[in-house]
Amino acid sequence: MNKRVIDSHIHFDLYKKDEQSLMLQETEAYEVDALIGVSNHLQSARRNLAFARQYSKLKVAFGYHPEQPIPTEAEIEHLRNFINEHQNEMIAIGEVGLPYYLRKENPQIPLEPYISMLEKFIVDAKRLDKPIVLHAVYEDAPLVCSLLEKHDVQKAHFHWFKGDSSTVEKMIKNRYFISITPDVLYEQEIQDLVINFPLNQMMVETDGPWPFEGPFQNQMTHPKMMHETIRKIAKLKNIDLANVYEQIYLNTKSFYGLK
Template sequence: MKKIIDAHIHLDRYGLESVNEYFSADDTLQLVITVSKDFNSCMNNLRLCLNDRRVQPAFGFHPEQDLPSDRELEDLFNWMAAHQDSMVAVGEVGLPYYKKKDSGGSPLNNEKYIDMLEMFILHAKQWNKPIVLHAIYEDAPIACSLLEKHSISDAQFHWFKGDTKTIERIASNGHYISVTPDVVYKQKTRDLVSAFPIGQIMVETDGPWPFEGPFQYKKTHSSMIHKSIKTIASIKKLAINETYQLLYQNTFAFFSLN
């Protein structure tokens, strides 16, 4: 069986009556890493996990939103500390590229976003957890510098976009990338896969984010990953079964899954 793991999904946003409803659509889907947007999202993902262990949660605060208050952030860290045994990673965390772009420049609190990211990095190190990053384009080198500062190698740059120099930096530091179904129809993503070591690649959907190309107008589901893997196998000139196995093992090892 060509088993898959969805390395990055927002499962709590699907409004499922049962987790089995999602998994039953593809019997090759073994596990999903469901990332969190905020405190409520963390709690919802924990509930999903407690109901079905095929759901593996990451807890964090998505950067493309207003900063939490100091008290809210403290409450989140305290809750994460209390539930650290239930999470496989810290995430989704990072820097607000799109929020900055929409505002026409740097947010007034950009340094505070950087400080918050560093706090999450420090907590991930304290809890011995990998970290799931939203850090693209010019934000990625900032994230790399913070990871280097604190000697963190277990980082996943999800749906990464950036220049060649940063791609090489991420790879040489032992970090991972996770690739969405847009690899099927976007040349930039295909070029990223071509340049990156196969041993440091995972596959994801970032669902329920909608995709184009052959997936246009379709509800995002982890089953789309099969087309991603076939494309990656073609780019890397690997046998399809070997590609399935490598991507599965990469994800399984990175998140220390059981």
């Protein structure tokens, strides 16, 4: 059985140096073909680009994570210029989206500047013909779907998605992709999403170094965890494990244009 896997969403640059080395040394042992490293801001993008030039298995995306203070217009333009300059070395634009959790902590934070910033990145994704990696959950997700539809962007990857059934239906109809995290082993909300979302629009991720609970308590988040994720997906969907491995692998390679 082909057990090759691809981590479709990891913050590689946020790991400690020894952790990075360990993961890269163990990619073959755990049959990991590639890591898609997303960026949090311009400095993060620069770090990821340097890593990608050094490690062929790391494929990188450049963006501004929304769960942080809004940057200045000048900072946004510096990042967009970096994206333009290095478009041939990046696999996607991301991680970008809307600040759901930040606004939960502080409801006074205005949403409009984040929408404006996100729309710029969506326009860039369309212009450069690159996939876009999205942080858009719960009530933010329908708004992001509308922005994608406005600009006719179809290669959209909603990582660690949570949302209502009507949004899920729209995402399925629009052929957007989701990626499943290791918490599918113990979170009912994620399990329900797996049951309801088509396997041919699904990938797996770690979102490392974000830590997990359950069987992963007190462990460094590692791409090897994706094997447990895939086994759980196969069980939830009642599909042969080999078929799930193959479909998710092919989904990710096709979506991101991996050779």
